[in-house]
Amino acid sequence: MTAQPPPEDPEVPNPWQELDDLYAVRPPWEIGRPQPAFLDLARSGVIRGRVLDVGCGTGEHALMCAGLGLDVTGIDLAATALRTAEDKAQRRGVAVRFLHHDARRLTDLGERFDTVLDSGLFHLLAPDDHPAFSGGLHEILRPGGRYFMLCFSDREPESGRRGPHRLSRHDITEAFEGALRIDAVEPATIDITLDEVGIRAWRVAMTRT
Template sequence: MAGLSSHDEADATNPWQWLDDLYAVRPPWEIGHPQPAFLDLARSGAIRGRVLDVGCGTGEHALMCAGLGLEVFGVDLANTALRAAEDKARRRGAEVRFLHYDARRLAALEERFDTVLDSGLFHMLDPDDRAAFTGGLRAVLRPGGRYFMLCFSDREPETGARGPHRLTREEITDAFADALRVDSIEPATIEITLDPAGIRAWRVAMTRV
């Protein structure tokens, strides 16, 4: 779930150190299992073919997909999270290819996927980075491929603390208008360790037409 937003204290020698710092202790979104909103998709058969998990964090959703017998790639910029994901894969006997990679440059992967999962990445992007991300999604998704996103909703109260942007339906629709067809935007919950009620979220389904 590590994001790609800009950071005021980025180290010039390692601009992504702040992402690793998020995993110095267990982050609240590290719940030890897939988010229920995505687990439901897996159980319904909606996740198919070659899968890309963008902002894969410690790999729970990538490993979920590997458990379905699917070919899976997971990309993130947090090395600490990727090491944890690789360790989980070894312990579980799962085959997933984890890459240290910038999700704003998906087209440069030169890979094609049938499904892309995004649990908590898009809502961390700076607005100026959204077009690069959505264009990259269109490039890596095969025609008919699906993109499933779980993000903070504007129904979640603002706390005043720095954090993910609370997205409106209109912002989501506008951001992806030139890249993918929005099929559904449904209320959902992001489970976290800090609050049993979780975070009010949107689960979004889109198709590359």
Template sequence: MAGPNSHDDADAPNPWQRLDDLYAVRPPWEIGHPQPVFLDLARSGAIRGRVLDVGCGTGEHVLMCADLGLEATGVDLAATALAAARDKAQRRGAAVRFLHHDARRLTELGEQFDTVLDSGLFHLLDPEDRAAFTDGLRDVLRPGGRYFMLCFSDRQPRTGATGPHRLTRDDVTAAFADSLRIDSIEPATIEITLDPAGIRAWRVAMTRE
């Protein structure tokens, strides 16, 4: 459900013009349930308060948070994915929000959250976009708020000339050095439909001080 702070194509040019094409068929990261890493965080009680999922896709993590009784919002630039997310929410009777919004412009949401989730968004950002994202992330996180991120790591082999950036620990540390406190960077796995072994990833936890 788009709100007054979301942006449509008329006033927010989308440089990722082919993003919707990724959802023409089911993409490999749409596994039909939350990523196990985030499900473990939810079960541990680490995800709390008002939750924002950046790059929410078809909404599995937003709906996971709703199941926990949390107030949850998802943002994405892929209109096809958001339509699927809203359909899921309606069928499940979940009171959640899905906004068409650029994650590099989080400040423009005009809201603050206790937890921000990022399953595979940050590793899509080019280096020149990362500062805008991290600045906005700090703005939307309340003091003491947590950011949990799952991203491709440099341990994942590259199979083509394009695709998500493979990030080193130093890449992550440098990108967030001026915005959030890094609590942990741990090896993890992103589950996908194409390979039972999944994707080698980093699970990163940060706090706004």
């Protein structure tokens, strides 16, 4: 079931409208299947227990985990994407809970998880939001829980347009210092619909100690 946003006041700008607008047409990161970097994780068996997919979009990674028989929750602020995710889950006959929720307020969920997946959320956050996000992860992950992130790398050339932050290894280390232990920062690719080459990325594995 999707948590509903507060009723709209016509005099107040809708803070989620910009996110919904991204899904007015199919965005380039919605490839209709899991990202290969995360599919490899699923096949390796490291995604376990209760799973939270932050910035789940239309739900491909949450659905992938549900297909493994895991208890999965997906959160996003784009209501349009969440409706699409719920439709996919119904068509595929799998159970996933999708919630309209801000990933910068993870502790408000009041729950604990064993695995958190993040395909393309963290690199959208402003640096000022990093402490709230990393601190929230520390609180909601059980000891020994894992956080797997796929994000734009600083090896990807700037496009000249507004877009995700290109993150260096130092950026990642600095953002999560004191919250999670970084186990690996590996070169990876984010597949997109615009070309076959994809985006140069990092796949990062962290543990809540």
